[in-house]
Amino acid sequence: MNHPTNPPVDWETLVTQEENRLYRTALAILGNPSEAQDAVQEAFLAFLEKAPADLESPGAWLMRVLVNGCKSRLRLRWRRPTVPLWEELPAPSPQEREELEELYALPPQDRVVIHLHYYEGYSTQEIAQLLHCRPGTVRSRLSRARERLRRLLGGDFQ
Structure with a gap:
């Protein structure tokens, strides 16, 4: 019996729908706008390289990858904020x-x-x-x- 698969993900639509939500989450975790941008880019790159073809919820997969990536960034010893957040807003x-x-x-x-x-x-x-x-x-x-x-x-x- 053939199981229906999810249609392929439209990359542009996915990025448009998810990028602001992911950025806000990364900023809340990391507290640094440039690091948050990097974390979002890494999550999208991981999606391109590693996401299963039959994902039911690409947004949820991206969020999980982003949160894990942010947690890894927080563990890095060299990570130290150099400019207070309010100076970047x-x-x-x-x-x-x-x-x-x-x-x-x-x-x-x-x-x-x-x-x-x-x-x-x-x-x-x-x-x-x-x-x-x-x-x-x-x-x-x-x-x-x-x-x-x-x-x-x-x-x-x-």
Whole structure:
């Protein structure tokens, strides 16, 4: 019996649909715009070289590869931010700069769960699969990050 295969991926459509989402995720993990761009490019390159032909969800595959690549970058000893993030973003106000500093002071593992949950809409179970950890670990990281952001923002953050 022949099984239907997924149609081939339209490269241009895939890049157009996924690049901003992947970049925001990489920036949330790495905290450095140029490193985030490099990580996204590496994820797309890995897709071209290694993605299975019968992928059901190319976006999910790319996200998993990107998160793993970002985690590897964080482990590299030579990786040190040289320019504070707010200097690379368009002229934030002093209050916005303070908030960015606090957000990027969160450990990378807390930043990534905040980003994946609130900006990308992943459930704790899905985040756990992406990060190769337990759902309880994701929930505790979310809780810890929410508490710190709640103190920063002086109100509700859910």
